[in-house]
Amino acid sequence: MGITLPDTVYQVLTPEGQVVGEVPHLPPGRMVELYRWMVFGRAFSDRMVALQRQGRMGTFGPLNGQEAASVGIAAPLQAEDWLVGSYREILSYFIKGVPPLAIMEVYRGYVSARYPWEARCLPIQIVLATQVLHAVGLAMAIKYDGKPDVAVGVCGEGATSEGDFNEALNFAGVFKAPAVIVVQNNCWAISVPRSAQTAAGYIAHRGPGFGVPGYIVDGNDVLAMYQVMADCVARARAGEGPSLIEALTYRMGAHTTADDPRKYRPEGEMEEWSKRDPISRFRKFLLDQNMLSEQEDRQMAEEITTEIQGVVEALESRPAQDPNQLFDNVFETATPQLESQRSEMLLRNARTLGKE
């Protein structure tokens, strides 16, 4: 087969922002655009956590620390390519064309929340690893249709212990599906560390076992992620089959707003990873290359705050979700059990409202 086990970590920028690899040929404006998305992702995530703490948003999983991987996954994709991810991939979804308002609506419980068809993203997946099967299914559909598109499936390292992940890789390998499977290895699956997830040195090592090339990438280096992703997407598009990418990154926030990582994270780990922060690394590179100035950076941050505030205002100007509609989209014709749950909830709501 000629596929060997990957053992080197692909990197373009060191944590200090020094160039150690080949910089992708991107115009300066595009580089700044990638950076803006990273800053936007962190600001959006922070705002979602703040809103949740104020009782204005449902449970949310922050993406802090994973901005480079998220941007590198989506930026090389074309409009017709599909992207299927979990709750951690919302920044990749934004780049693909899902409006931030639609994501806020999802987390606020609006059942009417929809992504535009043109974004080519399936709803964010909560059931671990199933999205990888969906991505390979989409890739097979693309292949049957003879289209030049690619389907990308993204999951966390915890999800790789699910059968679905391995079945998806096997199927993709056997049928040469035009798919790219990306694992965001952020070191933790809630409180389970990466070391307890697999005895293998790297998750990317699993690829060759399925006849799929595997790549290990510094997931906090947006340029490295961009380049490896672009190469794998190009190969899939050219009919050369699937790839597996492992992005080495770190979840700097809690698993979700319902989690407290202080209970399980070893002391000093967060500090160590803070030194590899993906945003400060890329900012340093852009400043050094004169692609961005301190003044432009500050202005960008202010614009992003205003933009996100506008999204929050649009969300909060909507009438509240009618709880009765929660049951409408489960089946075409609601089952008797569902109808009984609906009646029970409406009765409870009426009683609660009556007491107020």
Ligand SMILES: Cc1ncc(C[n+]2csc(CCOP(=O)(O)OP(=O)(O)O)c2C)c(N)n1
């Ligand atoms: C099939 C399934 N089992 C368990 C869960 C509960 N659960 C939600 S997130 C999570 C950890 C996921 O970790 P990882 O795949 O590494 O992704 P991360 O949250 O770190 O991005 C678990 C066990 C679930 N959502 N789906």
